[in-house]
Amino acid sequence: MNQTRSNGNAIEIESLVKVYKGAVRALDGIDLVVPAGSVFGLLGPNGAGKTTAVKIATTLARPTSGTVRVAGNDVVRQATQVRNAIGVVGQTSGVDVNLTGRENLRLQGLIRSIHGRELKHRVNELLDQFGLADSAKRVARNYSGGMQRRLDIATALVHRPQVLFLDEPTTGLDPEVRTEMWQEIERLTHEEGLTILLTTHYLEEADQLAAKLAILDRGKVVAKGSPEELKEELEGDTVHVELREDAPDGTIRAALESVQGIRQLDHDVHCLRARVEHGARAVPLVLQALEAKGLAVDSVAVSRPSLDDVYMRYTGREFARADEEGARKQNPSGEEKR
């Protein structure tokens, strides 16, 4: 379709900046290219700017500066073409709970000028595909959380979009439903050749689903690549230590200062995480150093690099902690969530 014009790229983002009123810089110059036909993960803690990026790429919000092209069209100047080419599953569902499953699907079709038999056929197909055929006549208000989410995705697919945006599709879902959702997303890329831009703040979700990903932190892209590439860039291991009692301020850092081979250290009062060149060699040194300062150790573990370590390397913070911080700072102007 339009993909010749966009060199096979489904999404091209260039120096994208978004500044909210009150000078909140939600996006601080982002460059990204999402090749067609793959799942691209946008990973970052709460408040990193993921949802803002999706809102701009889906024509909902306007960029302060920079350009975004989706399916070859500019999101500001050719908004209608972009809207015809995309499906969007937002963070807050989008299912009209006062309508039935079938009515929700029909509405999206009619808006996109799909009528009559063609629409009926497509709606039935999606109801079957997403296991909603038996509940098609029920008002969506009475659907379970998982069913609403499935209807949400089905609704975004009625017009067979080229690019599907999934903004934190599994947030707030039960673990089983989450696994179900992952299978569905994998099926969509493999069988239907869709390009999917997935935002998530679950590291394991990005690891599992995304062929390529970008890590977003405080409005900037701090790393890009496939999950494997990103992990391979990290040589060495991670040593994770839990202390028996809380350590007084500064003692952990002071204890480990002299230990050779520690590249990066992140800690709070009762646990620490150190990136080291060689796990087996570092463990005894770390333990000795801690005991020397009178810090008793409860448990110690060595692990191969995970995406969490990738995140820590690029941002200097542990993911879970950045996520909490982001959630706390969630600005009142509604940057990430209303």
Added chain:
Amino acid sequence: MSELLSHSLTMTDRDLRRLARQPWWIVVTLVQPVIYILLFGPLFKSITTIPGFHYHSYIQFLAPGVVVMTAFFSGGWNGMATIDDLNRGVVDRLLVSPLRRSAFFIGHVVQTSVSIVIQAAIIVVIAYGLGAHFANGALGLLVMFTAAILLGGSLNAVSNGLALIFRREETLIATLNVFMLPLTFLSSAFMQQSLIPHWMQVAARFNPLNWAVEASRSAVNSGTDWGSVGTHLGLLAGLLAVCMAFAMSSVRIYQRSI
């Protein structure tokens, strides 16, 4: 143009289905007007003895005012559903689709118009039962319903526009209360225009609710001044156009703020 028509039909169909699933909403908005009709009628019975009051029964005088007020509030509170839709992501989903923005508001206005017709019909029947007469037959009622729809539709567009700008129920409720209640009383809905204080008469002249009350009352009582009815309906049609334009600009304000 055909796309606008088909989108408007789609949104109207959606909004009417939603209305049909919440028929209690029509009943809820009828409670207040029915109380007005049932209690204000007898309560203010002696108004008819004031020198210069032209009507023999207060119900006869009050009925068009209650029809118009009901339409006014019915339209005015419609934005509450839009706030709910905003919180649920329904509005965002529509905005990232190629839906014509005006169709979104047209659907709401038509939905409000349908509930206004149902409510007005019920009020007319009750008033008739209490002894009110409607002159000019179907034409008089048609004018009254049209005035009510034009006013209710305008309020509906304003309310939905404000919903997109405020995005919060509390702010919307507070704002609507601040101007809806005074507009109700700065009119001849409850008292004949020539009998209210001069400054109120002047204020009423600029009050759209009063335009609708005057047009309706004149149309359903004998001695109709058709010229004035036409002028008032024209003003109300202009108001609806202005309110729709405001609603359309609220979409841009909303999209700029997120």
